Amino acid sequence: MLSNTEMVARLVLAGALGSVIGFERERLLWAAGLRTHMLVCVGACLIMLVSAFGFADVLGQKNVVLDPSRVAAQVVSGIGFLGAGTILLRGEVVKGLTTAASLWAVAAIGLAIGGGLYVPAIATTVIVIGILAGVKPIEESWRGRMQTRELHLTVKRGGLTIDTLQEVAGARASRVRQFVVRPGETDDEEDVTVSFVRLSQTSVDAIADRLRGNPGVVKVEQAKG
Missing domain, CATH: 3.30.70.260 (ACT domain)
Known part of the structure; x- marks a missing residue:
């Protein structure tokens, strides 16, 4: 069982990493910006903590088996409703798919932090920022050529x-x-x-x-x- 200090530290780190990705979306004035990404990441982290450590008091009872991935797995499918809310159809052009994908990635980062996988979570944050900010000019250049x-x-x-x-x-x-x-x-x-x-x-x-x-x-x- 983790200490309360460790749990709070994981939640704070989740909010910090979520804010890094959220800021990139915020500067482009998307509806899902800084606060949304922070909330998703912190919420996913808490769900992972509850899933992994929230039922420790009943483990000693007969016929009780804990599956730490069961509650956390619902985040992967459940985040879809929030991502769908960021997708807009403007004429014949769909907007918001990238932001929806970033929310899904932020949820995964929150789950990783909740599970204590700090290095993968931080590495994923760096990679996601690189994709959102660094790949966009290349994508626009290629799209312009096509x-x-x-x-x-x-x-x-x-x-x-x-x-x-x-x-x-x-x-x-x-x-x-x-x-x-x-x-x-x-x-x-x-x-x-x-x-x-x-x-x-x-x-x-x-x-x-x-x-x-x-x-x-x-x-x-x-x-x-």
Whole structure:
């Protein structure tokens, strides 16, 4: 049986590690921020303490067997309702999955501290912070490269073909995902939509500038992302 001092120390450490992750979410103004992460981590730690040491007084009775993981296991599934509350659907974009995952990780950290696994808990906190703060710029850079970019053109009838576009794009021609031609507002014009994938904005700007210099192109506009 742990002393009261040891138990309080574990709860305090859980709150401290939860606050480190919560602060990262707080600075991004998410609903689940500093206090939420601290509460989850401290609560999970207390549940682990209760699960491991709260039934010590009945262990001596006949036919009583203690499973310290039984109560703690409910945290893993039970934290889902709180994580679901941080997930929002904005149009066709889901927001809050990362915060929900961080709450789940914080609950695990609390369980680890409650079980006396200080080094894994601290190491997990460092890793989670590295993922939340350090990996995000890499993720955004990769997502930007994978983003589809579009050019909307008004051209003279027959003034722009796929062969002409590939010639203008040069080595980047393989990045053309779609080339759609529709009738224009007048009989001698056509509306063309060109979609690029895995192409930087700088490269798209360069292609747009070259197209503006084509005598068959009347107007070039970029879709706002």
